[in-house]
Amino acid sequence: MLNINDINKRIKQRPPFQMIERVIDWTPGESATGIKNVCINEPYFMGHFPDAPIMPGVLIIESCAQLCSLVFDTEGGNPDIIYVLLKVDNFKFVKPVIPGDQLVITVTKTKIMGPLAVFDAVVKVNDEIRSKGSMTFTMVEKSKIYG
Numbered sequence: 001m002l003n004i005n006d007i008n009k010r011i012k013q014r015p016p017f018q019m020i021e022r023v024i025d026w027t028p029g030e031s032a033t034g035i036k037n038v039c040i041n042e043p044y045f046m047g048h049f050p051d052a053p054i055m056p057g058v059l060i061i062e063s064c065a066q067l068c069s070l071v072f073d074t075e076g077g078n079p080d081i082i083y084v085l086l087k088v089d090n091f092k093f094v095k096p097v098i099p100g101d102q103l104v105i106t107v108t109k110t111k112i113m114g115p116l117a118v119f120d121a122v123v124k125v126n127d128e129i130r131s132k133g134s135m136t137f138t139m140v141e142k143s144k145i146y147g
Contacts, residue, residue, distance in 0.1 A: 002026060002070070011069050012082060016043060019063035020105075023070060031108040034067040040099035055097035060131050061088055064121035067107045068137060072117055084140050086116070091133030101125045115139065 002010075002023035011020070025033040038055055045053040069083040097103065104124045111118040115138050123131045 007070070010073060011066055013066055017062075018066070019059065020066045020070070023067070024104075025106075026070065029071065029109070031106065032067050032071050033104065033106045034063075034070070036063045036103040036105060038097055038099055038101045038103060042099075045099060053099050055101075057091070057093050057131070060093070060097060060103070060123055061091060061121075061133075061135070063103060064105055064107055064119075064123065064133075065135060065137075067105050068109075068117075068119045068121070068135060071107060071109055071119070072137060072139065080142055081139050082142055082145070083137050085135055085137055087136040089134045089136070091121075091131060093131045095125075095128070095130050097123075097125065097130055101130075103130070110134070 004021055007020055007023060019036050020034045021037060022035040023032055024035060040053065044056060048054060048056055065085050072083050102125065105121065107119045107121045109117055110120050116136055118134060118136050120134050121132060122129060
């Protein structure tokens, strides 16, 4: 299990964009299950939607992606490397995520193709699937992006 301090040693995102708050199961290089608590005071709820707040699907995907980076990086974070989401496939949103929900996100690495890694993701609330899909990542040296 990883708490917020352990997670901060391994991923680059920070509040207000850090989505993973706890990891309850982690097999480095293979899979992880993490928690995201959805709170009404998150800034995006002011506009999405004020009278019927729903967590944007893109942020659900980002939550999954952040958990994937924990699986991808088994050593605890090389400061010169970032993990880049290249592709999102067949992500389905079965039921909306609303404030008060606790997302239980499970990601599993399914394929390695050279520098690429493919993950399947399942997002549940109270053991009910809310979304699922797959994502492809690569790791990139910061210097190749920022020169």
